[in-house]
Amino acid sequence: MPTIRSARRIAPLFLSALAFLGAPALALAQNGETLQQTKDNYGVVRCGVSQGLPGFSNPDSRGQWEGIDVDLCRAVAAAIFGNANKVKFTPTSAKERFAALQSGEFDILSRNTTWTMQRDTALGLDFIGTLYYDGQGFMVPKTPPLSSAKELDGATVCTNAGTTTELNVGDFFRANNMKYELITFEKADEVVAAYDSERCDVYTTDQSALYANRLKLRNPENHIILPEIISKEPLGPVVRQGDPQWADIVRWTLFAMINAEELGVTSENVDRLRRQSQDPKIRRLLGREGSFGESLGLSKFWAYQIIKKVGNYGEVFEKSLGVNTPLRIQRGQNALWKDGGFLYAPPVR
Amino acid sequence: MERRRIPLRAAGALISRRAALPRSLAEWRAELAPRAAFLAQSLVLLLVLLFFWRILSNAIGNLEQQNIASGFGFLNSTAGFAVNQALIPYSEESSYGRLLIVGLLNTLLVSALGIALASVLGFVIGIARLSSNWIVARLAAAYVEIVRNIPLLLQIFFWYFAFLGALPSPRSAAGWMESVYAHNRGIVLPKPVWEEGSALTLQLLLLALILCPLLLRFARWRRETTGSRPAWIQSALIALLLAPLAAFLLTGAPISLDYPELKGFNFEGGITISREFLALLLALSLYTAAYIAEIVRAGLLAVQRGQVEAARAIGLKTPQTLRLVVIPQAMQVIIPPLTNQYLNLTKNSSLAAAIAYPDLVSVFAGTALNQTGQAIEILFITMCVYLSLSVLTSIAMNQYNARLSRRKKSAP
Numbered sequence: 001m002p003t004i005r006s007a008r009r010i011a012p013l014f015l016s017a018l019a020f021l022g023a024p025a026l027a028l029a030q031n032g033e034t035l036q037q038t039k040d041n042y043g044v045v046r047c048g049v050s051q052g053l054p055g056f057s058n059p060d061s062r063g064q065w066e067g068i069d070v071d072l073c074r075a076v077a078a079a080i081f082g083n084a085n086k087v088k089f090t091p092t093s094a095k096e097r098f099a100a101l102q103s104g105e106f107d108i109l110s111r112n113t114t115w116t117m118q119r120d121t122a123l124g125l126d127f128i129g130t131l132y133y134d135g136q137g138f139m140v141p142k143t144p145p146l147s148s149a150k151e152l153d154g155a156t157v158c159t160n161a162g163t164t165t166e167l168n169v170g171d172f173f174r175a176n177n178m179k180y181e182l183i184t185f186e187k188a189d190e191v192v193a194a195y196d197s198e199r200c201d202v203y204t205t206d207q208s209a210l211y212a213n214r215l216k217l218r219n220p221e222n223h224i225i226l227p228e229i230i231s232k233e234p235l236g237p238v239v240r241q242g243d244p245q246w247a248d249i250v251r252w253t254l255f256a257m258i259n260a261e262e263l264g265v266t267s268e269n270v271d272r273l274r275r276q277s278q279d280p281k282i283r284r285l286l287g288r289e290g291s292f293g294e295s296l297g298l299s300k301f302w303a304y305q306i307i308k309k310v311g312n313y314g315e316v317f318e319k320s321l322g323v324n325t326p327l328r329i330q331r332g333q334n335a336l337w338k339d340g341g342f343l344y345a346p347p348v349r
Numbered sequence: 350m351e352r353r354r355i356p357l358r359a360a361g362a363l364i365s366r367r368a369a370l371p372r373s374l375a376e377w378r379a380e381l382a383p384r385a386a387f388l389a390q391s392l393v394l395l396l397v398l399l400f401f402w403r404i405l406s407n408a409i410g411n412l413e414q415q416n417i418a419s420g421f422g423f424l425n426s427t428a429g430f431a432v433n434q435a436l437i438p439y440s441e442e443s444s445y446g447r448l449l450i451v452g453l454l455n456t457l458l459v460s461a462l463g464i465a466l467a468s469v470l471g472f473v474i475g476i477a478r479l480s481s482n483w484i485v486a487r488l489a490a491a492y493v494e495i496v497r498n499i500p501l502l503l504q505i506f507f508w509y510f511a512f513l514g515a516l517p518s519p520r521s522a523a524g525w526m527e528s529v530y531a532h533n534r535g536i537v538l539p540k541p542v543w544e545e546g547s548a549l550t551l552q553l554l555l556l557a558l559i560l561c562p563l564l565l566r567f568a569r570w571r572r573e574t575t576g577s578r579p580a581w582i583q584s585a586l587i588a589l590l591l592a593p594l595a596a597f598l599l600t601g602a603p604i605s606l607d608y609p610e611l612k613g614f615n616f617e618g619g620i621t622i623s624r625e626f627l628a629l630l631l632a633l634s635l636y637t638a639a640y641i642a643e644i645v646r647a648g649l650l651a652v653q654r655g656q657v658e659a660a661r662a663i664g665l666k667t668p669q670t671l672r673l674v675v676i677p678q679a680m681q682v683i684i685p686p687l688t689n690q691y692l693n694l695t696k697n698s699s700l701a702a703a704i705a706y707p708d709l710v711s712v713f714a715g716t717a718l719n720q721t722g723q724a725i726e727i728l729f730i731t732m733c734v735y736l737s738l739s740v741l742t743s744i745a746m747n748q749y750n751a752r753l754s755r756r757k758k759s760a761p
Binding site for chain 2: 094098099102118120121122123124152153154155156162163166167169170171174179181182183184185186190194195197198199200201240241242312
């Protein structure tokens, strides 16, 4: 009797299990699906950012996210919704970022992430461009005085776990036949705390992040950043593979910001230029000629919205990282190609 | 509706009447029940297996479709990053497979030492809680309540950042006899250097370590069976212990110490016990000791009062009562929950990632995962490792417990 009763009890379980086994496999992203989901279901652009890196993605005193990585996501929101605030930011650690993007927790990873071949090819992800050309550097205390990273033999080095910096620092010390001890923490704040408490002699990470994190030290003025750059760190946004339309939207949002700077279109003069400009390049960018926005699945004023609501690349850079911010970073290699930098966007035509 | 219900009730009555017949439905059911049970169980097993197969094939299919690399081939490729504590030779050129072993050994090291420390401390505090001395008992109780009620991660941060972080930097560290230095990166000790000719001393020392316990056991067996203890045993023990010392002196003291020296940024030479290791070990053993103390207290209280009174009646003193009567009986109550605490300590050691101690989770399920992106494989391996560690610990503790209860039963 008990057996028969329990058999009866498991019958629904049995049936639902059968239903599960018969169901089709989990569907993957299809072309156009991300934009459609963003517009119809989420109502916001879902964007993965850092847990707090001044100048790139950092909450301000009112809890609003700000920084150059954040502004890229705002620009995508402006292009899609005409509203730069329709973004949901999800802070994510260096370790979790790729898994979170793969599993669809957000649709753009804009988190000072270095574009490498391994990440681009083996993770099912696509890097869509370079937002900031960076390189790995070293920060050391002013005493004892050091002038070059070549004097770091025997030093203890702190950095973030699960980053390219761990690999680069190994390459650098090995290539120069120097000994070192590596201490890696999961969170940037723990690295800063350990460096500040003299657990290590050197803090190494992308140079921009060194400038940003130096502000968090007890006495920022007692620390210097050594001149050597030991690696190429092109930082840029990442999307999942499998939805080329979405990749195009993010890519052309970045290009629109760079092109706008090149053409002298700013958030202040964009309204006037849209009405008055006779320059065909500006007219195409701002939706007066052609149907470039429609081919992305957006409105034809997509780039106008980006520039109006967020600004061109130069404006965003100066607001987040430039010489008038606490970070005081020069444009350097992040200047336009015609000013001697690396920034070069394909034309809108 | 009314009309339908009547025949149904009649049928029910029919069945219950037939159940009273010689070859009853109840008998028939009893005969069939085992077979039905077998069938049901195998169906469920089949479903469970199908379920897991389905999950696995779905995951593999999705990984392929998303162009995410999969498989275990990465274990042979070069890791490329350094680890600051490795018990076996490891460099940037080593493979991920070797990195797995390095992380595992670091986990085992901190867990084994943590278990040993936590057990000793836990037993002492547990016994102290039952002390008739008011201050000792209160202090032990305060320790247990404070340590048990603060999250472990906070305690790890406390030991790492606040306590050990407050030590001076290597350049201003004051040495003890110019050989031991405690600074904010760890503790540096002199390292013994085995020179030529030291092998004999080591071999004799090893021999003494093996033979002494055997001899002692033999002596006890002789005393228990014959009542007398041969005098040669004592001299043999002394000879065994003196032999390594004699060898050491005769071969010209071939063991020297390598003293640490401050060179450039850090100390060179000697052995460095890192601040990460110390903080993790302290936090894990102090935290687990509080739980073990409570388990020990419960075990001791579980021994009947009459046992203590009987021991007193035959003239045993308090330490002897504890050692010979109370603790052996309490152990049987203590061991099962104690095993749990050992497993907890091992699993809690994965909090190491927060303070950069390179344990299995930190270097393998952390850095290696992020460098290769092969989350499924790496987490699968890591979970298997922890599961095996836990199962092995459980088996060892269960066997120890079984031996204890056998001994109790065979005792007169």
